[in-house]
Structure formats: C-alpha cells, structure tokens
Amino acid sequence: MDNAKSVVNNPRTTGKILDEYKDSINADVRCGVAQNSNTTPETLDYMKDDKEWWVRREIAQNSNTSIETLMYIYENNYKKECREEIIVALSKKELYNLDEELKDKICKILCDIIKERRTKWKMLKK
Numbered sequence: 001m002d003n004a005k006s007v008v009n010n011p012r013t014t015g016k017i018l019d020e021y022k023d024s025i026n027a028d029v030r031c032g033v034a035q036n037s038n039t040t041p042e043t044l045d046y047m048k049d050d051k052e053w054w055v056r057r058e059i060a061q062n063s064n065t066s067i068e069t070l071m072y073i074y075e076n077n078y079k080k081e082c083r084e085e086i087i088v089a090l091s092k093k094e095l096y097n098l099d100e101e102l103k104d105k106i107c108k109i110l111c112d113i114i115k116e117r118r119t120k121w122k123m124l125k126k
Contacts, residue, residue: 008032015040027052034058045069053081060085067093067102074109083113 007013008021009032018039024030030050033039035058044065050056059065060073060082067090074086090106098106 004029005032008036011037014038015043019043022047027055031055031058034062037063039064041066041069045072048072049076057082057085060089063089063092065089067095067098067106071102071105071109075105087113 004021004024004026005028008018008029013036015038018033018036019042021029021033022043024033027050030047030052031054034044034047034050034055039062041064044059044062045068047059048056048069050059056073060070070086070089070093073082087110090109095103095106
C-alpha cells in the first residue's frame, strides 16, 4: 500500500496510471488520486461519490475538476463538507462560455451560501 501512496502522490504520475488507483480500497490512496494535478477530469468525475467526505473535498479542490462535477458534489448532499472548496473552485473557473441553465445553478449555489452565512452571523450576534 505504501507503494501505491508513493505513486499517486508523485507529481510525475500520469493520468492514465492514476486512473488505475481510483477504486483503491485504501482511502488515502484515493485521496492521493484526487489531489494529484495530473488526474483527469473523467477520473475525478468517476470518483465524485467517494464514500469518504475528505476524498470528495480533495476532488472539489483539484483544478481539473469540471464545473459539472463540482455542481454534482454540491447538489448531492455533499455541500456541507465541501462548501468552501466548491466556492473557491467555481471562482477559478471560466464561466463565460457556459449555458444559461448552468450559470443559473451556479448563481443559486452562491446565493444559498451567502444566505446561510448571513443566518449564522445573525445567530452569533444574538
């Protein structure tokens, strides 16, 4: 297993090799796949339902993660554990060429997060 961790944490490991580790029984290995900058968007999309929240968080933080995968993670009950990562990831994406429906979904996510934060602040002020 240590060899697998070394492979997935190596910045020179190719996306093709990383793809071979996406189903590892070891969550640390899957986390390494999710973190590696050579992991393909397709592999990250495949891993979006990982049973470990911290692996999904790393998927959200990977710059290769597609907007669609980020939206899926947010919309499928993973938003609480990955909310900050999704905000940061979306802010780094080029949103100009998206269709209107996807832009509307992104706006809704950001509005939901702002409303939630306002509610928390109001509760803290009391």
